[in-house]
Amino acid sequence: xxxxxxxxxxxxxxxxxxxxxxxxxxxxxxxxxxxxxxxxxxxxxxxxxxxxxxxxxxxxxxxxxxxxxxxxxxxxxxxxxxxxxxxxxxxxxxxxxxxxxxxxxxxxxxxxxxxxxxxxxxxxxxxxxxxxxxxxxxxxxxxxxxxxxxxxxxxxxxxxxxxxxxxxxxxxxxxxxxxxxxxxxxxxxxxxxxxxxxxxxxxxxxxxxxxxxxxxxxxxxxxxxxxxxxxxxxxxxxxxxxxxxxxxxxxxxxxxxxxxxxxxxxxxxxxxxxxxxxxxxxxxxxxxxxxxxxxxxxxxxxxxxxxxxxxxxxxxxxxxxxxxxxxxxxxxxxxxxxxxxxxxxxxxxxxxxxxxxxxxxxxxxxxxxxxxxxxxxxxxxxxxxxxxxxxxxxxxxxxxxxxxxxxxxxxxxxxxxxxxxxxxxxxxxxxxxxxxxxxxxxxxxxxxxxxxxxxxxxxxxxxxxxxxxxxxxxxxxxxxxxxxxxxxxxxxxxxxxxxxxxxxxxxxxxxxxxxxxxxxxxxxxxxxxxxxxxxxxxxxxxxxxxxxxxxxxxxxxxxx
Amino acid sequence: xxxxxxxxxxxxxxxxxxxxxxxxxxxxxxxxxxxxxxxxxxxxxxxxxxxxxxxxxxxxxxxxxxxxxxxxxxxxxxxxxxxxxxxxxxxxxxxxxxxxxxxxxxxxxxxxxxxxxxxxxxxxxxxxxxxxxxxxxxxxxxxxxxxxxxxxxxxxxxxxxxxxxxxxxxxxxxxxxxxxxxxxxxxxxxxxxxxxxxxxxxxxxxxxxxxxxxxxxxxxxxxxxxxxxxxxxxxxxxxxxxxxxxxxxxxxxxxxxxxxxxxxxxxxxxxxxxxxxxxxxxxxxxxxxxxxxxxxxxxxxxxxxxxxxxxxxxxxxxxxxxxxxxxxxxxxxxxxxxx
Numbered sequence: 001x002x003x004x005x006x007x008x009x010x011x012x013x014x015x016x017x018x019x020x021x022x023x024x025x026x027x028x029x030x031x032x033x034x035x036x037x038x039x040x041x042x043x044x045x046x047x048x049x050x051x052x053x054x055x056x057x058x059x060x061x062x063x064x065x066x067x068x069x070x071x072x073x074x075x076x077x078x079x080x081x082x083x084x085x086x087x088x089x090x091x092x093x094x095x096x097x098x099x100x101x102x103x104x105x106x107x108x109x110x111x112x113x114x115x116x117x118x119x120x121x122x123x124x125x126x127x128x129x130x131x132x133x134x135x136x137x138x139x140x141x142x143x144x145x146x147x148x149x150x151x152x153x154x155x156x157x158x159x160x161x162x163x164x165x166x167x168x169x170x171x172x173x174x175x176x177x178x179x180x181x182x183x184x185x186x187x188x189x190x191x192x193x194x195x196x197x198x199x200x201x202x203x204x205x206x207x208x209x210x211x212x213x214x215x216x217x218x219x220x221x222x223x224x225x226x227x228x229x230x231x232x233x234x235x236x237x238x239x240x241x242x243x244x245x246x247x248x249x250x251x252x253x254x255x256x257x258x259x260x261x262x263x264x265x266x267x268x269x270x271x272x273x274x275x276x277x278x279x280x281x282x283x284x285x286x287x288x289x290x291x292x293x294x295x296x297x298x299x300x301x302x303x304x305x306x307x308x309x310x311x312x313x314x315x316x317x318x319x320x321x322x323x324x325x326x327x328x329x330x331x332x333x334x335x336x337x338x339x340x341x342x343x344x345x346x347x348x349x350x351x352x353x354x355x356x357x358x359x360x361x362x363x364x365x366x367x368x369x370x371x372x373x374x375x376x377x378x379x380x381x382x383x384x385x386x387x388x389x390x391x392x393x394x395x396x397x398x399x400x401x402x403x404x405x406x407x408x409x410x411x412x413x414x415x416x417x418x419x420x421x422x423x424x425x426x427x428x429x430x431x432x433x434x435x436x437x438x439x440x441x442x443x444x445x446x447x448x449x450x451x452x453x454x455x456x457x458x459x460x461x462x463x464x465x466x467x468x469x470x471x472x473x474x475x476x477x478x479x480x481x482x483x484x485x486x487x488x489x490x491x492x493x494x495x496x497x498x499x500x501x502x503x504x505x506x507x508x509x510x511x512x513x514x515x516x517x518x519x520x521x522x523x524x525x526x527x528x529x530x531x532x533x534x535x536x537x538x539x540x541x542x543x544x545x546x547x548x549x550x551x552x553x554x555x556x557x558x559x560x
Numbered sequence: 561x562x563x564x565x566x567x568x569x570x571x572x573x574x575x576x577x578x579x580x581x582x583x584x585x586x587x588x589x590x591x592x593x594x595x596x597x598x599x600x601x602x603x604x605x606x607x608x609x610x611x612x613x614x615x616x617x618x619x620x621x622x623x624x625x626x627x628x629x630x631x632x633x634x635x636x637x638x639x640x641x642x643x644x645x646x647x648x649x650x651x652x653x654x655x656x657x658x659x660x661x662x663x664x665x666x667x668x669x670x671x672x673x674x675x676x677x678x679x680x681x682x683x684x685x686x687x688x689x690x691x692x693x694x695x696x697x698x699x700x701x702x703x704x705x706x707x708x709x710x711x712x713x714x715x716x717x718x719x720x721x722x723x724x725x726x727x728x729x730x731x732x733x734x735x736x737x738x739x740x741x742x743x744x745x746x747x748x749x750x751x752x753x754x755x756x757x758x759x760x761x762x763x764x765x766x767x768x769x770x771x772x773x774x775x776x777x778x779x780x781x782x783x784x785x786x787x788x789x790x791x792x793x794x795x796x797x798x799x800x801x802x803x804x805x806x807x808x809x810x811x812x813x814x815x816x817x818x819x820x821x822x823x824x825x826x827x828x829x830x831x832x833x834x835x836x837x838x839x840x841x842x843x844x845x846x847x848x849x850x851x852x853x854x855x856x857x858x859x860x861x862x863x864x865x866x867x868x869x870x871x872x873x874x875x876x877x878x879x880x881x882x883x884x885x886x887x888x889x890x891x892x893x894x895x896x897x898x899x
Binding site: 461 | 609610611630631632633634635636637638640642644646647648657658661662705706709
C-alpha cells in the first residue's frame with residue numbers, strides 16, 4: 001500500500017480541518033444542549049442540594065454523611081458485593097466466552113443470542129425471576145426447603161445472570177477474531193498448547209478481560225432493581241440507599257451527598273475503563289470471526305462444552321422458566337386476568353394500563369434517543385475529531401455509568417421549578433429514559449460510521465455529490481441497519497428502565513417495571529402472581545425485541 | 561492547457577509531499593506519473609480532484625483557478641486504487657451514480673449505463689452485485705463509473721495495481737485503445753514502469769514530491785535524467801565517472817561514451833546490452849557471480865576486482881556459468897551520460 005495514502009486519509013490541512021470542525025460543532029449543538037439541560041443541570045442541582053446549607057457551601061457534609069455507621073455499612077456492602085459479583089461472573093462466564101468464540105456446535109448462533117437476553121431484561125424482571133427461584137415459596141424452597149433470598153447469594157447469582165453476556169460478548173468477541181495462526185506459530189517454535197495460550201492468547205485477551213471486569217463491576221456497583229427486590233431490609237447498595245433516603249426518609253440532602261459520592265466513584269471507574277479500552281485498541285492481528293471456530297475435539301473440550309451448556313441452562317434459562325411457570329400457577333390465567341381489574345389500593349388504575357404507558361413512554365424515549373444519539377455519533381465518527389469532541393464522547397457515556405438513580409433523583413429536584421417545571425408533564429419520563437438510552441445509540445452507531453471508508457465518500461464527491469448528498473447516498477444506506485438496531489436497543493432499555501422512572505413516574509401512570517415493584521411490595525398471593533405475570537409480559541417483549549435485533553445485527557454493528 | 565499545476569505544494573506536518581510541482585496536461589493527452597511509494601503521486605491526483613487542499617501554488621482547469629472549488633464541482637473523474645465501488649448498489653447503480661448527481665433523467669441514465677457497460681466489455685451486467693465481481697470486472701465497472709458523467713479529465717490511481725500480471729497486460733492494451741478512441745484526457749499514476757510506458761503519451765517520473773523527469777516513454781527509457789530515474793527504471797550499472805572527450809574514467813576502467821556527451825564528473829549508465837563478454841585475457845577481468853533467467857535473455861552478474869558489480873544481458877546459448885572468468889568490453893551506443 002502506498003505510504004502517502006494513509007497519511008492523506010488522516011490529515012487534512014488547516015483550512016479544511018477548521019471547516020470540518022465548524023460542521024461538527026453544528027452537529028453537536030443539539031446533543032450538547034440536551035446533556036447540559038437534562039444531565040449537567042440536574043447533577044449541579046444535586047451538588048447544590050447536598051453541599052449548600054443555609055446558603056453556605058459546606059464540603060464537610062460529605063465527611064459527616066459517610067462516617068455515619070449505617071452509611072459506612074452501605075458503602076462497604078456496595079463495594080464488596082460488586083467485587084464478589086465481578087469475580088464470580090468472570091469465573092462462570094470466561095469458559096463460556098471461550099466456548100462461544102472457538103467451538104462450533106449445532107445451535108451455537110441461537111444460544112449466543114439467548115445468553116444475551118438477560119442483559120437487556122429489566123432489572124425488576126431479573127429480581128422477580130430470582131425471587132421465584134430462590135425466594136420464599138420459590139422452586140428451591142418447595143423442592144429442598146432452601147431459601148437464598150435472605151442471603152447475599154441471591155443478589156450475587158442475579159448479578160452473574162445479568163452480566164454473563166457482558167463477558168461473553170466483550171471477551172468472546174475478541175477471542176473469536178484472534179488469528180489462530182498466532183498460536184500455531186508459537187506451537188511451531190516449540191511451545192506446548194498451554195504455554196502457547198498463556199504467552200500468546202492470554203496477553204492479547206487481557207485488556208478485554210479487564211474491560212469486561214470493569215464494566216461488570218460498574219453495573220453491579222450501581223445495582224438498583226435487583227437489590228431493591230432481593231436485598232430485603234438487610235442488604236442495601238448506595239443506589240438503594242439514595243432511593244430510601246428520598247422516598248422513605250425524605251432526607252433529600254443526605255441523598256444528594258450519597259449521589260455525589262457515587263458520582264465520584266463511578267467517574268473513577270469510567271476513567272480506568274476508558275484507559276483499558278484504549279489499550280485494547282492496540283494492534284492485534286484480527287481475522288473474520290466465522291473462520292476461527294472448530295468442532296470440539298478431545299474429552300477436555302467436550303467436557304467444557306457440556307459444562308457451559310449446563311451453566312447456561314441452570315443459571316440463565318431456569319430462572320426465566322420458573323418465572324413463567326409461577327405466573328401461570330393459578331387456574332384459568334387468573335393472575336393475567338386480574339391485571340385488567342381494579343387492584344384496590346395498590347394502584348389508581350388497573351395494572352394492565354402500565355403496558356400502554358410503558359409502550360408510549362418507550363416510543364417517545366426511543367425517538368429522542370435516536371435523534372440525539374445519531375447526531376452525536378455523526379459528529380464523533382470523523383477520525384480527525386479533536387480532543388474536545390473526544391471528551392464529549394466520554395461525557396455521553398456518563399449517564400449510563402452514573403446510574404439511573406442519579407438521573408431520576410436529579411430530574412426530581414432540578415426540573416420541578418421554573419424556568420423548567422416539567423413535574424406535571426408526561427415528557428419527563430421519556431426524557432429520563434432517553435438519557436439512559438443515548439449511550440447505547442452512540443455505541444451502536446459509532447463503529448459502523450467509523451467503518452465507512454472515507455474514500456467511498458470521496459468517490460461520491462468526485463462523481464459530483466455535494467456533502468449533504470454524500471451523506472444521504474453513501475453513509476445513510478450503510479448505517480440504516482445500525483440505526484434500526486440502535487433504535488431497538490433504546491426501546492428495550494427504555495421499556496425496562498426502572499431506576500430513574502421510579503423517582504418520577506406519576507402514581508396514576510406507572511410503567512411496567514414500576515408496577516411490578518409495587519405489586520411485589522404488597523402482601524398476598526394475588527399481588528405476587530400478578531407481579532410474575534407482568535414480569536413475564538415484559539420479559540417476552542424485551543426478549544422478542546432482542547432476538548429480532550440479533551437477526552438484523554451484522555458483526556460490525558456496535559459494541560453491545 | 562486543460563490542466564496546469566503551478567508550484568503545487570502540499571505539506572503533511574513539516575514534510576512537503578508535493579514540492580512546488582509544475583505540470584501541464586493538454587487535451588486528449590494521456591500522461592502517466594511514475595514513481596515509487598511515497599513519492600507523492602496519489603497526493604497529486606487528490607490535489608487536482610479537490611480532495612486535498614494545496615498549501616501553496618495553484619491548480620488550473622481550462623485556465624481557471626480551482627482554489628475554493630469543491631471536489632464535486634470540478635468535473636473531473638477519479639478512479640480509486642481499490643475501486644471504492646459502492647457496496648450497497650448493483651453495477652448499474654454504481655455506473656449511474658455520477659449521472660444521477662448531475663441530474664440526468666432515468667432514461668438517459670439507462671441508455672448511458674448500457675453504452676458504458678458495452679464499452680468496458682461487461683454487457684448485461686447491470687443487475688449484478690458488485691461484491692460478486694472478480695477483480696478485473698470491478699476494475700471495468702470502476703472505469704465505467706468514472707467515465708459516465710463525461711469528465712473533462714479522467715484520473716486513474718494505480719488503475720491495474722491489484723490485478724494479476726496477465727490480466728494487467730491485456731487491460732493496459734484495452735485502456736490505451738479505449739482512450740484513443742474516446743479522445744479522453746487522462747492523468748494516471750502508477751509505480752509500474754511497464755504500465756506507464758504502455759499506457760502513456762508522456763511519462764512524468766516523480767521523486768520525493770518533485771518531478772525528476774518528463775518526456776515520451778522512449779525519451780525517458782533511452783535517456784534517464786539522473787541516477788535516481790535510471791535506478792528506478794531497473795538499471796543497476798550506474799557509476800560516477802569523469803568524462804573527457806569520447807571516453808570516461810570509471811571504477812570499471814576507461815569506458816567509451818557517445819560523441820556529444822557532456823563533459824566533466826557525471827553519472828554514467830551502462831545498459832546491460834552494452835556489456836559485451838570477451839575472453840578472460842581481454843578487457844576488464846570479472847568473475848561470474850550469479851545468473852538469472854529472464855525469458856528472452858540471461859542476466860549475468862559480474863564481479864570485477866575492486867569495482868562495483870556489473871549486469872550483462874547474454875543470449876541464452878552464450879551465457880557463461882557461475883564461477884567462470886570472463887573479460888568485459890563496453891559498447892558506446894548503450895552508454896548514457898546522466899545529467
